[in-house]
Each structure stands twice: as C-alpha cells, then as structure tokens.
Amino acid sequence: MIRLIATDLDGTLLQPGGVLSDRTRATLHAVDADVVVVTARPPRFVQNLELTGTAICSNGAMIYDLTNREVTHAQTVPFDVVRKVSEALAEVIPNVGIAVETGLEVLSEPGFQGFGPKNPHRTLELLDHVFEEAHQVVQMLAWAPDAEVDHMMEIAREAVGQHVSVTHSGGLGLLEISPPGVSKAATLESLCNTRGIGKDEVIAFGDMPNDLSVLGWAGTAYAMGNAHPLVKQACTNHAPPNTEDGVAQILESLFRL
Incomplete structure (x- = not known):
C-alpha cells in the first residue's frame, strides 16, 4: 500500500521550463496518498505550483508548508563551516565561485556564474560581504x-x-552543499516517522544524483527515463521521461486512475 509519494521537481515532476502539466496536477489531486515534493529548490520556487501539502526544499535543509505557505523547519550550515568549506574548495577547484542560499535569496561573490536569468541572485563585491x-x-x-x-x-x-x-542536480559545474548529515532522504524519513508512515509505504521519483538518497530509502523507487546514468543504474524501476508526464503515468497505473 502506498501512503506517500515523494517526488523531485525539475526533470521529474515538471515539464521543461518548470511547467506542471494539467495531467500531472490532476493525477496528484486524485491519488489517495500524501504527496511530498522533495527538491533542491528553495521554498520561493515551489510556492506558486498550485500544490498543497509539504515540500522538502534545499535538498532537505528546509520543510515548507505548501498549503499555509510557511517554512516549518530549517537546518543551517554554521558560519565557521561555510568559511572553512569555501577556503578548502578554492584550493582544490580552479576558479571556483561560491554562493549561499539563505532561504530567502541567493547571495554570491562575483566569481559565481552558475545561474541563468531564471534564477536571480544578488552579487556582492567580496565573499566576506x-x-x-x-x-x-x-x-x-x-x-x-x-x-x-x-x-x-x-x-x-x-x-x-x-x-x-x-x-x-545536473547543473553545469554546479555543486549543492548542505549541512552535515542533511539530505533529502534524512528529512523525508523524519517526516514519515512523524506521520507513522514506513518506508515500504513510500514511492519515490527522481532523476539526478541528489535524488539518490531518497530513491535508495523509499520502498519503491523510479528513475525517470531522462535520468542521470547513476540514477538509472541505482533503480530497477524506470518511469517514462518527464516530457511524457512519466510520474503521472506510473501513478495512474498504480492507483488505477
């Protein structure tokens, strides 16, 4: 019995361009199970998707109530660790640029050019700033x-x-760095524990390496047809690609919609 659906957004639930199709939206509303979005995106990117329930954001660092539009939990990277990691990466990765997600916005040094125009961020003069x-x-x-x-x-x-x-999550030369011990799976497991849901009652969908923790934890896991090779190798089950509403297709079959 499936009691909870955990799904990534970009490359998984959403069409290219970040669009939630009418078919997928209708399917999520029709299923008799909790739907939890599990994404690298911060809350501001999920609040306008016309979904209700819960979103695990920033790769597990934040929990966002989609219905009431509020952050209910946040885990942070200590500032001494942020500085230490920034210095260490500068030594081993040529020309690396650093940015930080505060939960409200992204602040970056000038050398960080990892976002396109659809991901606005504020550039400051120095990393110390x-x-x-x-x-x-x-x-x-x-x-x-x-x-x-x-x-x-x-x-x-x-x-x-x-x-x-x-x-x-597949961005060209772009790494996502979370607090120690924080992952999509760790936060999802904690959330499921509070709801009395076991991992065997969870089905998960994903497409990138940051989804591997959730796909490895859930009782049933699907790699998208467009998934990263590591994700396809890790999952026995493969869904059609996101361009074909792959998540909706699998859920329609399993829930007989």
Missing part, C-alpha cells in the same frame, strides 16, 4: 566554469565531505 550579509545559510553553492560536475563532486567530497554533504 556575502558572509556578513547572510543571516543564515541553508545551502552553499559552488560553481566552476567548464567543470565536469561528477568529477567536481568527487573532488569536493574528498576535500570537505567530513564537514558537509555534497551533491548536484
């Missing part, structure tokens, strides 16, 4: 020009993995 202005850090972002992100992730994990959690 970023640290001074950020009231908290729920996620760090590290970007390097022309870097191969899987290799970059390996280097970063070796350099700073004892201090933080490092992953990525």
